[in-house]
Amino acid sequence: MARTTPTLHQNKLLFTFHTKTSYSLFNSHNSLHSTKPLRSLSLSIFSPSPSCCSVKRVSPAPVEYAQPALDFDFHREIARLRALRSKLSDSKTLNDKIRVIDSDSRVKRFLRNGVSRLLGFLNLGNYELFLLKCVIAAGQEHVIGSVSLVEGDFESTRGVLKGVNGDKDKERLKGEEIGVLRTLLKTLKDVEKFYDCIGGIVGYQIAVLELLAQSAYEGQTINGSQSINESMQCQFFEIHPPSVLDLSQDTEYASQAALWGIQGLPDLGEIYPLGGSADRLGLVDPDTGECLPAAMLPYCGRTLLEGLIRDLQCITPVAIMTSSAKNNHEHITSLCDRLGWFGRGRSLFQLFEQPLVPAFSAEDGQWLVKRQFMPVCKPGGHGVIWKLAYDKGIFQWFYDLGRKGATVRQISNVVAATDLTLLALVGIGLHHGKKLGFASCKRNSGATEGINVLVEKKNLHGMWEYGLSCIEYTEFDKFGIDYGPLSPNGLQDEFPANTNILYVDLPSAELIGSSNNQTSLPGLVLNTKKEITYVDQFGIQHRAFGGRLECTMQNIADNFFSAHSSQCNKGVEDVLDTFIVYNERRKVTSSAKKKRSHAHKSLHQTPDGSLLLILMHFLPMIFFHTIEVNDRYVDSEPPYLIFLHPALGPLWEFRGGSISEGSELQIEVAEFLWRDVQLDGSLIVVAENILGSTRIDANSEQKLQYGHRCGRCRLQNVKVLNEGIDWASERNIYWKHDVHRFEALKVILHGNAEFEATDVVLQGNHVFEVPNGYKLKITSGNSGLAVQLDPIEEKLMETGSWFWNYKINGTHIQLELVEL
Numbered sequence: 001m002a003r004t005t006p007t008l009h010q011n012k013l014l015f016t017f018h019t020k021t022s023y024s025l026f027n028s029h030n031s032l033h034s035t036k037p038l039r040s041l042s043l044s045i046f047s048p049s050p051s052c053c054s055v056k057r058v059s060p061a062p063v064e065y066a067q068p069a070l071d072f073d074f075h076r077e078i079a080r081l082r083a084l085r086s087k088l089s090d091s092k093t094l095n096d097k098i099r100v101i102d103s104d105s106r107v108k109r110f111l112r113n114g115v116s117r118l119l120g121f122l123n124l125g126n127y128e129l130f131l132l133k134c135v136i137a138a139g140q141e142h143v144i145g146s147v148s149l150v151e152g153d154f155e156s157t158r159g160v161l162k163g164v165n166g167d168k169d170k171e172r173l174k175g176e177e178i179g180v181l182r183t184l185l186k187t188l189k190d191v192e193k194f195y196d197c198i199g200g201i202v203g204y205q206i207a208v209l210e211l212l213a214q215s216a217y218e219g220q221t222i223n224g225s226q227s228i229n230e231s232m233q234c235q236f237f238e239i240h241p242p243s244v245l246d247l248s249q250d251t252e253y254a255s256q257a258a259l260w261g262i263q264g265l266p267d268l269g270e271i272y273p274l275g276g277s278a279d280r281l282g283l284v285d286p287d288t289g290e291c292l293p294a295a296m297l298p299y300c301g302r303t304l305l306e307g308l309i310r311d312l313q314c315i316t317p318v319a320i321m322t323s324s325a326k327n328n329h330e331h332i333t334s335l336c337d338r339l340g341w342f343g344r345g346r347s348l349f350q351l352f353e354q355p356l357v358p359a360f361s362a363e364d365g366q367w368l369v370k371r372q373f374m375p376v377c378k379p380g381g382h383g384v385i386w387k388l389a390y391d392k393g394i395f396q397w398f399y400d401l402g403r404k405g406a407t408v409r410q411i412s413n414v415v416a417a418t419d420l421t422l423l424a425l426v427g428i429g430l431h432h433g434k435k436l437g438f439a440s441c442k443r444n445s446g447a448t449e450g451i452n453v454l455v456e457k458k459n460l461h462g463m464w465e466y467g468l469s470c471i472e473y474t475e476f477d478k479f480g481i482d483y484g485p486l487s488p489n490g491l492q493d494e495f496p497a498n499t500n501i502l503y504v505d506l507p508s509a510e511l512i513g514s515s516n517n518q519t520s521l522p523g524l525v526l527n528t529k530k531e532i533t534y535v536d537q538f539g540i541q542h543r544a545f546g547g548r549l550e551c552t553m554q555n556i557a558d559n560f561f562s563a564h565s566s567q568c569n570k571g572v573e574d575v576l577d578t579f580i581v582y583n584e585r586r587k588v589t590s591s592a593k594k595k596r597s598h599a600h601k602s603l604h605q606t607p608d609g610s611l612l613l614i615l616m617h618f619l620p621m622i623f624f625h626t627i628e629v630n631d632r633y634v635d636s637e638p639p640y641l642i643f644l645h646p647a648l649g650p651l652w653e654f655r656g657g658s659i660s661e662g663s664e665l666q667i668e669v670a671e672f673l674w675r676d677v678q679l680d681g682s683l684i685v686v687a688e689n690i691l692g693s694t695r696i697d698a699n700s701e702q703k704l705q706y707g708h709r710c711g712r713c714r715l716q717n718v719k720v721l722n723e724g725i726d727w728a729s730e731r732n733i734y735w736k737h738d739v740h741r742f743e744a745l746k747v748i749l750h751g752n753a754e755f756e757a758t759d760v761v762l763q764g765n766h767v768f769e770v771p772n773g774y775k776l777k778i779t780s781g782n783s784g785l786a787v788q789l790d791p792i793e794e795k796l797m798e799t800g801s802w803f804w805n806y807k808i809n810g811t812h813i814q815l816e817l818v819e820l
Contacts, residue, residue, distance in 0.1 A: 074213040074365075077139065081206045084137060085199040098130050104137040110144075124185075131188040131201065138205040139365075140358075143184070145372035177373070184373045190355035197387065197520050204357065207518075208365045208549050211526045234465075236458040239479065241494040242468055243454075243573045244440060244582035247424055255812050257581075258420040258650075260427030262806075262813075265314050268426055269398045269406040271389075271504070272308060273382035273553060274332060275323035275354040278412075280594035293328040294411050296335065299592060299607060300614075300643055301737040304411050305335060309342045311417035311646050313691075314706065317401050319350045319394045323379040329353050343694045343704035348401075352392040354384050362528035362545040371537035382410075382500075383551030386513035387520040395510040405430055406509075408502035408553065412593040414610050416501050418617060419587040419650050428579060429503035435560045435577040437503035438468065440496035441588040447604065448473055450554075451481075451495035452580055454573065455561070466568060467561030468578040470498040470554045474527040496582060499589040500554055508577075512559050523555025586616045592735070607735040611638065618642050618659075637727050638734055645670060647691055651806070651815040664725050664739070669749065671803055673714040673817065681722035682744035687711025688751055688772075711749030712800050719761040720745050752800060754792065760785065773797065796820055 084104055091097040101107055124132070135143055192200040198207060247254040278294035285292055295305040302310075309318070322329040333351060336342070341349055356377035358367040368376040385408075389395055398406065407426055409416055416422060421439055429437045440452050450472040457465050471479055513520050528547040535541050560577045573579070590613035596606040603609030615638060640663050644652075647670035657677040659665060665679060669687035693709040694702045723742035725732070732739045743765040747755050751772025760780050770776045770789075777788040792801065799820060807814045 074209055074216070078206060078209050078213065081138065081202055081209070085202050085206060088202065089199065094126060094130065098126060098133075101130060101133045101137055104133075106139065106141065107133050107136050110136045110141050128185050131185060131192060134192065134201040135188065138202050140205070140367045140375075143358075143367055143369055143373065143375050180371070180373045184375070187356055187358075187375075187377055191357060194355045194384070194388070194391070195521075197516050198518050204549060205365065207524060208360055208526070211524065211549075212362070212365050212528075215526065215528070234457040234459050235462075236456075238456045239453040239469075239471070240456060241454070242452055242496070242580055244496060244580045245424075245428065247419075247421060247581055247583045248587075252812075254420050254424050257424035257427040257431075259808065259813060260431040261420075261423030261425070262427075264405075264426060264430040265316070266402070267404045267430060268316060269401070269403040269506075270308075270312065270316050270318045271385065271406045271408045272305075272318065272320045272411065273385050273408070274305070274411050275321050275325065275328060275379045276382065277323075277325040277328075277378055278593065281592075282595040291326045293326045293331055294593070295328070295332050297592065297607070298736050298738075299414065300611070300735065303335060304414070304592070305332065306339070306342075307414060308409060308411065309344075311422075313647060313649075315344055315348065315704065317348045317350070317398060317403060318344075319352065319389065319398070319406075321354055321382070321385050321388065322351055323354045324356060325377075325379050340702050343702055345697065345699070345701040345703050347699065347701060350392075350394055350397055352388060352394060354379055354388055356380070357548050359532055359548045360546050362526075362547065368532060368534060368542075368544060368546060370534055374537075376532060376534045378548050380548060381525075381550030382553045383522050383524075383555065385553050386509055386522070386556055388513075390510055390513035390520075395506055395513070398506055403506060405503060405505050408500070408504055410500050412591045413499065413501065413589050414592055415587065415590040415614060415617075416499075417646055419583065421581065421583045421587055422501070423650075425501070425503045425581050428581065429505065432579075433505075434503070434579055435505045435508040436468075436557050437578065438470075438554070438557075438580045439499055439501035439588055440580050440582050441499065441585040443495065443497035444585070444604070447497070450475075450498040452498050453495055455558075456567075456572075458567075459563075463563045463565065464567050465561040465563050466572045467557060467576060468573070468580060469557050470523070470552065472498075472523070472525060472527075472552060474529065475525060496580065497585075497589070498554060501588065502554060504556070508560070509556060512556050519559060521551040522558055523552035525550050525552065586613050590614065611735040615640065615642060637732070640664065641666075641725070641734065641737065641739070643667070643737060645690060648672060649804075649806075649815070651813060652804075662724065662727060664741075664744075666737075667713075669711050669713050671710050671712040671800065673716070675714075675716045676718075677715045678719045681720060681724035682741055683720050684744055685713050685747045685749070685755075687713070687749040687753075689749075693751070707803070708798055709752035710800060710803075711752060712754040712802065713747060713749065714754075714756045714758075714802070716756075716758045718757045718759075719763075721761065721763040722765060752792065752797060754801060775801065 084100070087100045088097055091100055132144060135141070188201060191204055195201070195204050198204070245253070245257075247257075274293070274295050276294065281294055281297065283292040283294065283297055284290065295303060297304045299307060312318075320332065322332050329351065336346075336349065336351075357380040359376040359378055360367050370376060405426065407422060416439070425437050425439050428434065438452055443449065443451060450470050453469055453471055455465070455467050455469045459465055471481070512522070518524070526547045527550065528545055530545070530547075531543045532546045533541060533543050557578050562572075562576055590610040591605045592607040592610040593605050596603065596608050603612065639661050640659060642659070642664075643666045645668050648667065652672075654677075655673075655675045657674065658679070660678075660680040663679050664682040664684075666684045666686075668690055669685050670690055672685065687710070689709055689711050691710065692705045692707050694704050697703045722744060724744065726740045726742050729740040745762050745765075746767045748767070748769040749755060750770060753770035753772055754775040755768060755770055755778075756775065757778040760778055762778070762785075768776060768778070773792055775790050775792055777786075777790075779786045779788075802817060802819045805816050805818045807816050
């Protein structure tokens with residue numbers, strides 16, 4: 001097996017233990033120069049809805065922006081909240097918790113200001129009042145505001161709202177305000193319940209302040225190694241480039257691992273973390289103007305979610321983590337419903353919704369708010385998936401379906417299933433009983449992606465611990481890694497990219513997700529280097545450097561370290577419960593995660609750039625062109641378009657022939673033969689039954705019958721000549737596969753229809769549409785084309801007249817054509 005095995009103490013980052021020293025407190029005034037977050041609104045009863053904005057004769061008072069206190073003491077506030085969390089944790093009943101929260105100094109002070117009248121007027125239950133008081137105790141009273149609702153009038157500390165047109169307007173405005181409050185209460189309930197492992201709302205704020213304080217400390221101290229050792233709770237901490245299983249170098253082992261993967265498919269499930277807000281993609285519904293989640297991006301003729309499902313070549317249970325950001329959950333559910341759950345049955349899908357969490361200012365941890373009762377909220381990172389999967393019964397659901405492991409993929413990676421990488425990943429994981437596996441590759445210069453590392457540390461008990469882990473790009477500074485272009489012999493160049501393609505052993509993941517402590521939230525991080533943009537109730541846009549508490553799903557690996565009584569020098573990866581498979585980057589990752597900006601001459605991580613990487617897969621078959629994802633294609637069309645259905649499989653190949661530059665090939669059929677075909681123009685083959693036909697099962701669900709009544713197409717010694725795509729058309733959007741054509745050869749196969757063309761030239765514009773149950777043959781005739789349409793023999797209706805068969809020969813898999 002080809003390995004990259006560096007000497008353990010070469011090319012490393014070394015953090016040795018130093019005596020603890022004192023440090024100065026973080027001064028929030030000098031931390032960032034940005035638009036101040038909106039703290040409180042002196043007028044809080046407006047809603048951005050059109051009906052509310054139409055109310056006349058309203059003269060609002062100025063909006064207040066609270067300045068952070070110059071002497072804000074992170075550590076004093078953390079100590080106060082820790083004490084409060086401890087008391088709440090010791091409380092056995094809700095009444096006990098209410099007594100504790102009512103005794104908090106912030107809550108007492110806030111309620112003395114008359115806001116208790118507001119809370120009483122809203123007629124809330126005890127638990128709802130408790131949640132609001134937790135927000136106040138956490139130092140976020142500006143979320144509640146300073147407005148009182150007294151006997152139907154709206155008052156504020158800055159004045160009285162006057163001029164509202166009658167009692168009906170008052171009641172309507174009051175109703176809208178209460179509606180916003182109800183939404184806040186739902187968010188708070190979710191945060192309190194999900195983050196119960198760290199203390200609910202109060203614990204969430206503690207974690208935010210602890211990480212902000214740590215960041216401030218690291219920025220001020222000159223001794224980074226001490227900070228690392230303290231944060232990792234160890235005497236010694238070091239990272240090394242990890243050894244990897246390089247599939248591109250050892251093809252025989254890659255084939256064996258892929259075979260293990262194929263044999264293990266009945267034991268596998270799929271997990272998709274789709275809850276992210278995907279703000280960088282900037283996806284908007286062209287008809288409604290509504291912001292859309294990444295799963296809805298129309299990519300290569302279908303949504304990204306459809307693309308993930310297309311990669312599944314057997315009936316596999318799929319668990320999808322969604323969120324309410326951009327109506328993510330509703331859009332994904334609606335798409336699955338509309339597409340009949342992809343012919344796999346509703347019972348083989350589980351959608352579970354992750355909670356939204358408050359976003360905060362990077363200066364002092366204060367929550368950003370759009371208006372009273374409306375904090376800015378975003379998903380809390382894909383690392384919540386393990387605890388949420390446990391809370392929602394996802395692990396048990398997998399077990400009930402006989403599954404032992406799962407593949408984890410992100411929606412934006414459009415090439416992860418290319419070649420044998422995924423099959424080899426899961427094959428090694430299942431065959432060797434590993435707890436976690438990573439699919440990795442070379443890291444691109446300046447990419448917003450983390451790295452895989454081998455961690456070596458000596459814990460506080462004197463034991464040496466080793467394990468594979470990940471460092472997010474947002475944490476590079478913490479570990480002394482330069483972010484940006486790779487330099488020769490630089491640290492980034494030594495470490496492979498973290499692609500967030502994982503194999504996970506389900507019982508091992510469940511053990512972590514079910515732990516009732518911070519372990520269930522792996523890789524807690526704050527990314528406060530980016531601006532958060534939001535619009536307040538008056539339509540004013542605000543920007544503030546900030547973030548939200550996030551955790552990272554890949555850092556579940558930090559719980560799978562192995563302990564040794566003495567330091568290991570080399571080969572430690574062989575005994576770990578985790579592993580890394582490595583392949584060429586074009587076969588592992590290509591992201592469509594951000595909108596292309598015409599102001600920047602870069603296609604990196606854009607849909608445009610990812611399409612070029614997809615086209616690179618066909619370079620061994622096409623010799624006229626070399627594709628590089630660079631500036632050349634920023635303002636020009638790609639050299640060709642080729643889209644092959646993944647059901648053709650990683651072993652399928654073009655057998656002779658050629659494809660001319662400027663051509664288009666789209667194959668939407670699993671049973672397809674290409675032998676000595678010359679294409680100059682557009683060729684499109686579309687089957688109705690790509691993978692098989694569907695039937696209604698005992699549960700009245702439509703289920704796909706793999707291999708039954710598939711469409712089939714064979715092309716042998718054929719020339720296809722036509723004008724093809726109008727490459728000069730300004731309407732073409734290539735990454736959507738939305739193009740204008742002059743001419744094309746199109747074959748449409750209904751049901752189990754078959755199409756065969758042999759020893760023929762097909763020139764010009766043609767559409768061959770074959771009905772269900774028939775075979776259409778095209779050959780050369782005396783006066784042009786000879787066309788023959790015959791019914792398929794009854795005995796061949798289910799299987800077809802031929803099919804591809806995978807033949808296992810030792811550790812090798814061969815593809816052979818079987819005639820019936």
